[in-house]
Amino acid sequence: MSGDQEGPPSQESQPTLAGLSVPASPPAGPQRSGTADEVAATDPVAEVAVDSHLAHLDRPFEYSVPATLAQAAQPGVRVRVRFAGRPVDGFVLARKDTAEHTGRLTPLLKVVSDEVVLTPHLARLCRELADHYAGTLADVLRLAVPPRHARAEKATPARRPPAEDEGVTTPSSGHPSLVLSGWEDYPAGAAMLRRIAMGEAPAAAWTALPDAGSAQGWPAALATAVVAARASGRGAIVVTPDHRDLDRLAAALDAALGADSYVRLTADLGPEQRYSAWLRVLRGHTHIVIGSRSAAFAPVQDLGLLAWWDDGDDNLQEPRAPYPHVREILRRRASLSGAGLLVGGYARTPQVQAWVRDGPLREVPGSAVALTATRPRVIVAGEGHQSERDAGAATARLPSVAWRAVKEGLVTGPVLVQVPRRGYLVALSCEDCRTPVRCAHCSGPLRVGRAAGAAECAWCARPDAGRPCRHCGATARRSSVVGEARTAEEVGRAFPGVRVVVSRAGQVLSAVDDRPAVVVATPGAEPVAAGGYAATLLLDGWAMLDRGGLDSGVEALRRWMAAAALTRPGATVVLAGVPPHATLPPVEALVRWDPIWLAVREVEERLVLGLPPARRAASVTGEPATVAAAEQVLTGEPYAARLEVLGPLAVSGGPAEEGGQLRLVVRERPPGAGDVAEQGERRADSAALSTALRDLRAGRSLRKESGGLLVRLDPPDLDI
The missing domain is CATH 3.40.50.300 (P-loop containing nucleotide triphosphate hydrolases)
Structure with missing residues (x-):
């Protein structure tokens, strides 16, 4: 296969790949390989992975190796080649004696560096990942091999025996x-x-x-x-x-x-x-x-x-x-x-x-x-006899059991307060009926960005116009989602003289000392305390559980456990903001400190429901016309028997007729009754989805279809 495959057609034709025939063009440029004495005497053909992200060109291309580059152009080195009429980068994948292409081959332009950066192990790994995720080899190579830096290459000592x-x-x-x-x-x-x-x-x-x-x-x-x-x-x-x-x-x-x-x-x-x-x-x-x-x-x-x-x-x-x-x-x-x-x-x-x-x-x-010796003691606010002493224990954001835990913990060391959201007052609602209040201009959510600040739209930044509630007509506002800044302010008022430390995105602390302090942190930004925290509060549990998505419960438990694990053995961890008497598996797993139980439960349910990871899935997102064409391909032969297509669903920008985007969810069908063992087939058949989406992208690329199409296999959530 010649590298100059996108030039004007010639009488010579290239071999086909996956049903796609690409015409060859005569080699161009002064370094053309014409006679045998101009090319390498041994293995004069190089297979090159060209830096092209077009799906239908995701394959090696053959180039001739000039005699002057015979020693340097080893498998794994960076090279420059002529591709589609212009010089591009690439990697030599292999050298061989004969070419599959029957015409003349375009020669390598230069060897950028004789450093073998693409080892056989990395080359095979990148190819497997590209196939698994329906991507191109060039996409994965960009992630695997960093850009060359000539000064660093010269300064680094030679290869060590x-x-x-x-x-x-x-x-x-x-x-x-x-x-x-x-x-x-x-x-x-x-x-x-x-x-x-x-x-x-x-x-x-x-x-x-x-x-x-x-x-x-x-x-x-x-x-x-x-x-x-x-x-x-x-x-x-x-x-x-x-x-x-x-x-x-x-x-x-x-x-x-x-x-x-x-x-x-x-x-x-x-x-x-x-x-x-x-x-x-x-x-x-x-x-x-x-x-x-x-x-x-x-x-x-x-x-x-x-x-x-x-x-x-x-x-x-x-x-x-x-x-x-x-x-x-x-x-x-x-x-x-x-x-x-x-x-x-x-x-x-x-x-x-x-x-x-x-x-x-x-x-x-x-x-x-x-x-038993290392875990903290987890309490769910409002559970058991707490409601008898505190009527608001189940509904208050900071119930009395949480305040007591902070007060007692501050006697011996720092206390951690985990808050799910950044900001001050992240969302506002109607004071009377609790309906979320929207912006009069763009219908975005209203928020308050700082203490004593005015309410404004989180989307267009316009101030609150005071529009009456669309349900009851009231104009009074109340906070519905509180961020870490307002929480730190509330805790500071409740415990005057106590040091309050905030750790959040953009201002993440790695560690705090063992002096008494209240550390307010968002999930993932919790600093490590010397000797561990004397107590931990996990606020607004509903915000973790109501995030939406397939893994919301698993993710809530992961974030809670990451914070609770920083607490001293036997110290108190209070989870507030979740229904105390409802059957919530993530809450039960936290109280029991048994994450494996929740993971086993999730996998068993997903096996029954056919959800990932039991059945592999992907999301396909784009403009309405593009998604409609993709749906037609995926629901036709030969994919209809192996794939199930759900949707399309409008995901952004309003209804489809207003220019928004649509999304398909594509997942593999379960093995049929005549298939061999279901468990083994589930893994073996995981290539069906990759193959279908790779063929879809290759076909669109070959036909130069307009409109972007975002394909994601194994997304974190199916709504991404």
């Missing part, structure tokens, strides 16, 4: 003795570490015990697992959701292996610094990488352990196409490299529980004795 590695044993040297730091309270922990240290590849779902933010908690446990991987002579990658978790893990690795034993790969590194760290890993100067989601692609040699923390955190979901999740990247890397796999967290997502149910992951829970 394997013989220079010191301080590690090999799998054949017997059972190394390992200190079980962080794993003492996990009965299965010792066996898992032994297997990693002996060069095996265990896969485990680890339910971490609450640790009150101690350095001997989950950071020490992950550091010990990394030590076990190094004891086998292999490398490790550990991914955390944010920089605060990463700092805690780095401190544990400093104590276990030393500060020079690993590199950090995070999004906040500059281009040169990031590429230097990436090259150090590629060239074998370090075998341990910790970082954010981009670290999942780090080119660590001889992988022995792939681990990530807090699977449900949305920071582990890549926001760029094709939107891969860290769990899928690391799962596939473990399968390709024979490395161990470890996912840890206080809570558990249904996706991980489905892996446990199907067999790839084994349970590593803490012992019942250790859980």
Whole structure:
């Protein structure tokens, strides 16, 4: 296949791929490969992954290798090629002796760098991820390989020979003795570490015990697992959701292996610094990488352990196409490299529980004795006899049981108050009938942005025009959703003289000392307190549970447990704002401190209902005409028997006739009665949806259809 495939048609035709025939054009430019002595004597044909994000061009293209580039143009290097009449970047995937294309091949223009940055392992991984998420190889390569920085490439020491590695044993040297730091309270922990240290590849779902933010908690446990991987002579990658978790893990690795034993790969590194760290890993100067989601692609040699923390955190979901999740990247890397796999967290997502149910992951829970000794005491406001002493315990935002917990906690240390929303008064409603009040101009929600501030629209920023309520005609307003700023103000008034600290997005604190203080934080921004919090309040539980989406209950429990786990053993955690006598599984799981019970329940219900992860699903979003055409393709042959299409539904901008967008939800049909075992078929058939959506995108790209179409497989919620 020639690279100049989009030029004017010629008499020569290229081979077809997936039913798509693309015409070839004569090679152009001064570096044309004309005679045999101008091309490499050995393997004169290079297969190149061209930097093209068009779905119908997602395949390797063949180029001739000039004799002058024969040594440098090795598989994995960056090259420049002529494609569709212009120079573009690409990667050499392979060299071979003969070409499939029967005509003349366009020569490589240049080798950008002789550094082999796309290793065979990464190339295969990226191809698998592109196929799994119905994306293109170029999309995944953009995520996996950072942009070249010439100065960093020259400054980084040359590739380190394997013989220079010191301080590690090999799998054949017997059972190394390992200190079980962080794993003492996990009965299965010792066996898992032994297997990693002996060069095996265990896969485990680890339910971490609450640790009150101690350095001997989950950071020490992950550091010990990394030590076990190094004891086998292999490398490790550990991914955390944010920089605060990463700092805690780095401190544990400093104590276990030393500060020079690993590199950090995070999004906040500059281009040169990031590429230097990436090259150090590629060239074998370090075998341990910790970082954010981009670290999942780090080119660590001889992988022995792939681990990530807090699977449900949305920071582990890549926001760029094709939107891969860290769990899928690391799962596939473990399968390709024979490395161990470890996912840890206080809570558990249904996706991980489905892996446990199907067999790839084994349970590593803490012992019942250790859980009893480390967990806090959870109280639901309004439950039991509280209503007899406090009539508003079930409905008040800050009931008396919460105030008492704060007062008693401040005697011995800091108190954490988790608030679901940012801002001051996030939403207003009618004083009389509680109907949400909307803007008179654009119908957006009204809010108050600061203390003593005027109400204004959250969409158009116009001040409140005082329009009467559309239901009862009243003009008085009341707050319906309170943010962290107003909560801090209320707590400060209730406890004069007490220090009030706020941690939220844009102003996130990593840690606070052990002096008495009220720490008001939004979910995910809770700082670690020295010695743990003396008490914790989880406010506005309804706001967590009413977020909407498939995982709202699981996500609410995850956020509650993340805050409660920072509380001292036996200290009080008060959950306010949920119905005390209703059967709410997330609330029950929190009180029992049993996230596995909720995850098992969720997976069982989704198996019955055919929801992810039991059946794979995707969302297809675009303009009405574009979505209608996509629906016609997906409901026709050969996809109708394997896919179920739901919708379309208007999702933004008002009704479809007013220019808004529509969304389809596409999911795989369950295996038929004549199929082999349902459980095995569910996994095997997961390629049907990917294939259909990939063909849909390729067909649209080939026909140059107008109108954007956003395709997301395995979205966090089906309304995205």
